[in-house]
Amino acid sequence: xxxxxxxxxxxxxxxxxxxxxxxHRPRPLRRLAxxxxxxxxxxxxxxxxxxxxxxxxxxxxxxxxxxxxxxIQPSKDAxxxxxxxxxxxxxxxxxxxxxAWEALEGSVRFFTPAAERLPTIGVPLxxxxxxxxxxxxxxxxxPLTGPGGEGRVLVWVRPGGAPGKHEEVxxxxxASWVCWIDEDxxxxxxxxxAHRVETWSLRQRKLVRSLGSEHEIKLAPGAxxxxxxxxxxxxxxxxxxxxxxxTGDLQVLSLDGKVAWRAKLDDPYRKVEEKTLAxxxxxxxxxxxxxxxxxxDLWLAEGPDGTAWVSQRIDMLDKxxxxxxxxxxxxxxxxxxxxxxxxxxxxxxxxxLVFFRDIASPxxxxxxxxxxxxx
Numbered sequence: 001x002x003x004x005x006x007x008x009x010x011x012x013x014x015x016x017x018x019x020x021x022x023x024h025r026p027r028p029l030r031r032l033a034x035x036x037x038x039x040x041x042x043x044x045x046x047x048x049x050x051x052x053x054x055x056x057x058x059x060x061x062x063x064x065x066x067x068x069x070x071x072i073q074p075s076k077d078a079x080x081x082x083x084x085x086x087x088x089x090x091x092x093x094x095x096x097x098x099x100a101w102e103a104l105e106g107s108v109r110f111f112t113p114a115a116e117r118l119p120t121i122g123v124p125l126x127x128x129x130x131x132x133x134x135x136x137x138x139x140x141x142x143p144l145t146g147p148g149g150e151g152r153v154l155v156w157v158r159p160g161g162a163p164g165k166h167e168e169v170x171x172x173x174x175a176s177w178v179c180w181i182d183e184d185x186x187x188x189x190x191x192x193x194a195h196r197v198e199t200w201s202l203r204q205r206k207l208v209r210s211l212g213s214e215h216e217i218k219l220a221p222g223a224x225x226x227x228x229x230x231x232x233x234x235x236x237x238x239x240x241x242x243x244x245x246x247t248g249d250l251q252v253l254s255l256d257g258k259v260a261w262r263a264k265l266d267d268p269y270r271k272v273e274e275k276t277l278a279x280x281x282x283x284x285x286x287x288x289x290x291x292x293x294x295x296x297d298l299w300l301a302e303g304p305d306g307t308a309w310v311s312q313r314i315d316m317l318d319k320x321x322x323x324x325x326x327x328x329x330x331x332x333x334x335x336x337x338x339x340x341x342x343x344x345x346x347x348x349x350x351x352x353l354v355f356f357r358d359i360a361s362p363x364x365x366x367x368x369x370x371x372x373x374x375x
Contacts, residue, residue: 072096072304073350077115079369082349085109086365088358089130090347094180094235098349099132103358110134113350121157122164131179131186135159139186141178144170148292151175154188156202169205176294179231181255187240189229191292192217196229197242197253211257212242219290223281228294232302241308245296246273250308250326261328268313269297301348303372309353311344321346321355325373334373341366348372 074082078098082090087100097118098111106125110118110132118134127140128151137158144152151174157166175188175198184203189196196212217226225246232241239260240253248265267273273295284291299311306327313322320337321344336353343357343366355368 072113074098074113074352075115078111078113079349079352081111081115082354083367083369084365085111085367086358086363087356089345090354090356091132092347092349093133093135094233095134096350097134098347098354099134100356101127101130101132101138103127108132108138119159121159121161123157124155124166127155129175129177133180136180136183137161139178139180141175141188142168148174151191154178154186154200156186167202169200169202174226174292176226176228177231179233181233181240182235187231187233189227189231189242191226191228191294192219196227196251197231197240199255209255209257211240211253211255212251212259217292219292221288221290222285223277223283223291223293225277226292226294228296230298230300232300232308234302234306237306239306241300241302243298243300243308243310245294245298246270248298248310250300250310252308252328263308263326263331265298265310265324265326265331266312267297273297297344299344299346301346301353303348304350309346309348311346314342314344316342323373336370336373339368339370341368343368 082098085100086102088103089101091099093099096113100109106123108121108123108130112118121138123130123138123140124142126142129141130138132138137156139156141151142153142155143149152171153168154171155166155168173193174191176191178186178188181187181199184201185199185208186202187197187199190198194214194216195210196214198210199208201208214227217224228245230243230245234241238255240255242253243250246267248267250263250265252260252262254260277293277295280293301309303309308326310324310326311321312324318337319339319342320335321339321342323334323336325332325334339355341355341357343355345357346353346355351372353370353372357366359366
């Protein structure tokens with residue numbers, strides 16, 4: 001199972017995922033009859049010009065967020081744009097805007113459902129987890145200098161901030177994931193503590209609440225599996241979706257820590273991961289090393305109707321992805337086929353699935369946009 005790598009590269013040239021902005025001068029289109037020579041090429045050129053124009057629009061401030069993401073549907077131009085944006089991760093913020101984290105460039109881009117480009121926010125190049133919001137900014141986890149420092153620093157960057165500047169707070173223990181709750185509050189998932197999630201106040205720079213009961217993990221000589229809990233927040237319902245990526249334990253929590261509903265999902269690659277961990281444990285013990293290791297095969301997205309969607313299996317030969325739709329009523333398996341670039345990673349924008357892969361070499365965009373399976 002291919003695993004997502006953490007960005008550790010030095011700054012690179014500007015990402016070619018979008019062309020540089022320049023003044024747009026529309027030219028009159030020459031009409032061709034459907035059967036005329038060159039009509040197909042002319043239609044393709046016209047479509048490309050339309051996408052170029054959408055990417056070239058001047059940036060503007062984010063509009064006020066609607067009351068529910070369920071009402072937001074991206075336009076055809078916005079979906080076409082999502083197919084060509086390079087990203088390590090993508091997501092949808094509380095206002096319904098698509099955000100895309102380009103890790104090698106250290107940027108988070110934002111696009112409205114009308115395909116308008118909003119201001120870009122810079123994040124540290126050594127970030128290991130990112131969440132974006134066009135109104136609130138970008139929040140990330142970065143390493144603390146020294147052994148075992150990965151995920152120890154919580155960083156946030158507000159829209160309009162000076163390039164290269166950010167605010168931060170050092171966490172008491174490593175975290176694996178982070179997401180926005182509101183303008184002042186974020187949720188993060190610690191790797192070893194006796195709780196599942198923490199909420200932090202950025203203004204006060206302190207822990208607000210611990211949610212969910214877990215067993216505490218202590219490192220010992222050898223390799224010890226640490227938790228990686230993926231987080232998604234449903235602002236309209238005020239529910240936090242949490243998925244343990246190895247055990248498949250999905251818990252949907254209220255902000256006071258109560259479990260709204262939960263489900264248990266299978267990891268088809270679990271036996272392979274257990275063997276990998278056992279081999280790593282044996283090698284670490286021979287060197288008297290204490291290693292923490294996260295194992296991540298599942299991926300979580302949250303639908304506008306309050307359902308959770310989890311990718312379980314990728315079939316590169318069949319060009320398909322096996323998904324599970326989960327809600328308080330139960331779970332159902334879904335299969336999305338005929339994908340150009342099947343991927344574990346995806347997000348949900350309106351009524352569409354957006355699959356994306358960050359291909360390191362050769363650098364290319366590999367995204368698919370398809371309709372959500374009907375219920």
